[in-house]
Amino acid sequence: MNTKIVIANWKANPATLDEAQEIFGAAITSAKKYEKIKTIICPPFVFLEELAKLVYFYDNNQPVNTFLGAQDIFWGKTGPYTGEIPAEMLRQFGVSHVLIGHSDRRYTIGESDEVINKKIKAALGAEITPILLVGEKERTDAREDVLVDQLSRDLEGISPDQITNILIAYEPVWAISTQKDSQPDTPESALEAVKIIKKIIAKNYKIETINCLYGGSVNENNVDDYLKYPEMVGAVIGGASLRKDEFGGILKVVSEIE
Numbered sequence: 351m352n353t354k355i356v357i358a359n360w361k362a363n364p365a366t367l368d369e370a371q372e373i374f375g376a377a378i379t380s381a382k383k384y385e386k387i388k389t390i391i392c393p394p395f396v397f398l399e400e401l402a403k404l405v406y407f408y409d410n411n412q413p414v415n416t417f418l419g420a421q422d423i424f425w426g427k428t429g430p431y432t433g434e435i436p437a438e439m440l441r442q443f444g445v446s447h448v449l450i451g452h453s454d455r456r457y458t459i460g461e462s463d464e465v466i467n468k469k470i471k472a473a474l475g476a477e478i479t480p481i482l483l484v485g486e487k488e489r490t491d492a493r494e495d496v497l498v499d500q501l502s503r504d505l506e507g508i509s510p511d512q513i514t515n516i517l518i519a520y521e522p523v524w525a526i527s528t529q530k531d532s533q534p535d536t537p538e539s540a541l542e543a544v545k546i547i548k549k550i551i552a553k554n555y556k557i558e559t560i561n562c563l564y565g566g567s568v569n570e571n572n573v574d575d576y577l578k579y580p581e582m583v584g585a586v587i588g589g590a591s592l593r594k595d596e597f598g599g600i601l602k603v604v605s606e607i608e
């Protein structure tokens with residue numbers, strides 16, 4: 351198996367640090383067993399400091415395959431920006447990845463493609479890997495048009511070299527487990543979306559080597575249906591990443607993919 355990437359997006363959960371430590375502890379204990387999986391856990395900001403201690407003290411300060419991600423980043427530096435968290439603050443806690451463009455932020459919070467673009471540039475500038483999430487809102491939307499639009503705006507002004515340092519997740523909003531009547535995309539359709547993303551990137555940047563993931567109701571029972579495809583480098587897991595046993599199960603299933 352080539353290295354696969356499993357990203358846990360905890361969103362605004364859990365409510366307490368005790369619970370966060372418990373879920374995180376279980377996740378890194380499982381992750382450590384599977385060297386070929388890169389596990390990136392994205393907890394809320396307020397838990398980063400304590401959880402960083404668990405990652406970095408785990409293996410004599412040598413995190414091997416488990417990484418800390420943030421769920422957001424400010425596009426500017428320190429200064430008069432009430433409520434924002436710039437890259438240099440995140441870096442102190444060993445944050446190596448950041449989710450950018452999640453549909454919660456695009457549609458519930460109202461983040462524009464222009465802001466997403468600035469955040470990607472800020473992350474790249476601080477050597478934090480952006481995990482850019484793109485995808486259509488409704489199943490009936492013209493998917494390719496949405497992807498062309500989001501990718502061209504979100505990646506505007508970013509060089510081909512930098513693009514290879516970005517992970518791009520196809521995450522259709524209608525497939526996210528917390529949406530009303532949600533259903534996971536079929537693996538074939540998700541693969542098709544990844545091929546569209548690769549085609550758009552190849553056309554705009556003349557590069558073929560972009561790492562694409564799928565997100566949307568991924569769980570222990572279906573993760574291998576997506577990740578069995580070599581084009582599918584990984585998965586973004588929301589709800590199931592908070593269920594300790596299930597997340598461990600997901601990592602096990604992924605480790606068994608040929």
Ligand code: PGA
Nearest residue numbers: 526527566567587588589
């Ligand atoms: P889900 O969430 O796995 O609960 O569908 C995925 C996400 O929103 O990133």
